[in-house]
Amino acid sequence: MRQYMIRRLLQIIPTLIGISIIVFAISAMVPGDYITAQNNPNMSKEKAAQLRQIYGLDKPVVERYFVWAGNMLKGNLGDSLSHKQPVTKVMNNYVWNSFIIAFCTLVLSWLIAVFAGVFSAKFQYSLFDKIVTLLIFICMSLPSFFIGLLLIKLFALEFKMFPVGGMTTAGINAHGWAHIVDVAKHMFLPTLVLTMLSTGSLTRYFRTSMLEVIRQDYIRTARAKGLKERTVIFKHALRNALLPAITLLGFELPALFGGAIILERVFVWPGIGQVYLESINMRDYPFMLGFTIFIAVLTLLGNLLSDVLYGVADPRIRLK
């Protein structure tokens, strides 16, 4: 097992080098840089040249790559050009806001999906199954900004139950419990929308794998020896039905930190998604590259993690 882990970790290195080259090459090929993206009409040619020299944008692409990659090895992602702060600091400012929403969504949508999936499978083609299927397809097919705006209209403007957007109420400077309640109120609507969107596919996934499992012989055996139906479903069937889901869980890791661009705009949530998109528009390369690599590393780790967990959960494929 340890050997396998080490081997997998070592494999990450060439993969990362490949990713960094591709990402850097794409960013270098896109027309424009931070100076042109600013569209400052008063920028004289001399001033632009001076800025490019300060930012090192006047050097050849290959040299820039090695400077950037070298700094990154030392843990230095550079300074964001538009925030004028270290990239790591900017990431730290925003990424946790994205994380709490993504984490709550993850927990909620998995809980709902597991239960909805299991019962839909258990009572296949029943009225319950049909209603669940209809509901999740509705949730999945509505565009997120539409549901978001609709919920704002209903819950924020008509019923005045929740604030329109943001993460805290401006100017209350709450601490401790009051602060948590305030944030919870603000994050309710965005979390609701994200959960609605992601629960759908998960439910279908669990329903299918559950359907497969409950037709298997060992389930019939379990029933035959007189076990309670609840034990059969939740202990014997569910455990096996959840195995493929471990792969999905691995993919959730980068999603936890990636941010949700559209919803962050709709609910003015101070997440990283908007900042990332803006860095692409503004050609803020240090931030754009730094964050892309960060997400790439998380994706690779997520993959590794799901492989390892798979082995832990399923003795059949456990590595010797």
Place this chain on the structure above:
Amino acid sequence: MRKRMSLLLVMMLLSFSVLAACGGSKTAEPATTGETVTEPAKPADETTPQPEPAKEATPAGSEGLYEAADMSLNPAPAANRKDTLIVGMTSPKGVFNPLYGETTYDKYVFDVIFDYFLQVKGDGTYENSLADSIDVSPDGLKYTFHLKPGVKYTDGSPVTVKDYAFALKVLHDASYDGPIDILSFKVKGGQDYHDGKAKDISGIKIIDDNTIEIEVTEPTAYTRDTLGTVPFIPEAYYGKGYKQGDLEYIKALHDKPLGSGPYILKSFTPGQEADLEANPNYFKGAPKIKNLIYKATTDETKLAMLQSGEIDMDHVTVNQDNVDELQGMGFLDVNIFPTNGYGYVAFNFKEKKFQDQKVRQALVYGLNRKEIVEGVYGKFADVINIPQSKVSWAYTNEGIEPYDFNMDTAKKLLDDAGWKVGADGIREKDGEKFKINFSATADNPVVDALLPIMTKNYKELGIDIAAETLDFNAIMDKKDKGDFDMFFAAWGLTPDPDSTVYITKGAQNDVGYSNKTVDEWSDKGKKELNFDKRKEDYKALYQELNKDLPAIFMYQRRDMWAINGRVNGLEITPYKDFIYSLYTAELE
């Protein structure tokens, strides 16, 4: 009138599509911070010239301040906020240093924290702020600024001209990477300091704590104002650790600003809000609103936040729907005013057919601009005939041809220019067919309205017109290479009419336009120190531009602020942002 090429997206698109709107900071709101905003020069004590009411008949309800109708509708969260004003805007970056901030939103924050010798007035001219008086030598080369005595920073230390000199030093430093192009100010010895050849800037002479003399090598009509809008940053705070050629340390202070302005930054949460508190010792008198909060909003939610009372004011895209909705809420003052900028269609002057003045005039007469502009903006835009805002002091409509849509005039002009209708109905001259390939921006409402009308009009004129739709950056790329016939874009305007857009080889003249008369009047206007004479220069310039048509001038649209009716005393004009009158504003 240094202008700004704004993204098309920027000029109008933000609320049209979520993704387009995601372009965050590219929203290029009018002024990039610290921009060398250039203003008309005039002796400090002279009465301010009022902008002449040179407006053409403006449709009712399309411009002006519309007061809230019924304050009883004010939602409780706003009505209960007695000492706090919450301003909604796109989240700032946290670069709260007037030398470095690049976005309008950072400027909204740092411009209430820092002070300048001069401050902009509603009509775009400048008045003394920290300056007691300013003396200009007759040749326009020496500027002596007298600082008001007794002003203090919010940490209690005195404001002196040394801080001003320090700001100039930072700007001239070789490692300075902010947006201000200080070398264009032509301060004597500035280049040497920048190149590291000198330890000090020879053109800066500190006479005493309250008097400083700046010498420049090249006088312009607006040097006084550009120098007067360099900020005061306390050297004791920002200069700790300064070594010539290394400004890295200063970045750590961006989110901890220290100035002498009306407000003090208390806290900043990136992506959420900036909280400010009134400076009780502000030299113009303590602000009446104790707390000022800038809260992040997006185009999608600003209307809802205004409605729920979560914010007190925000900048909203002008269109009939938004105006109706805001006025329908009843408790909001709606302030609609002309945007500092205009839309135009560019010609490629490298092509022979566009070099003929008659052809350009024909293309303007033969285009129904009114129909296009009304189609896009309804009553919230005017067709223009000169490249200047109608509220500028330099604006004129004397001797200006309105180019009302007239097919016959257009056809006659083309005939006169030698473009005769050929056998296939397309005009030709010397064997060349009149063909226009219009580079159209994708997803742009103006282009969408313009193309069908232009195609119909120009076909009737006997011009073969085709359009290719491209991404905006691709069009700008074609523009730089000179590989286009026509495209639509927009310029931003600055209060001073000096501009390099239409002068031969001007920094922003990217279409190859050249006209000796225009060059002459521009140069005169730039160097003329007498205000009235300067006005005449620009009148002549605009008359020539109107006749010669370096572009098809299209429209000037509107901007809008929606403000909760309980906020009183904010002065907002196309030139003066609300931030400059915040210290006198009150809450009901």
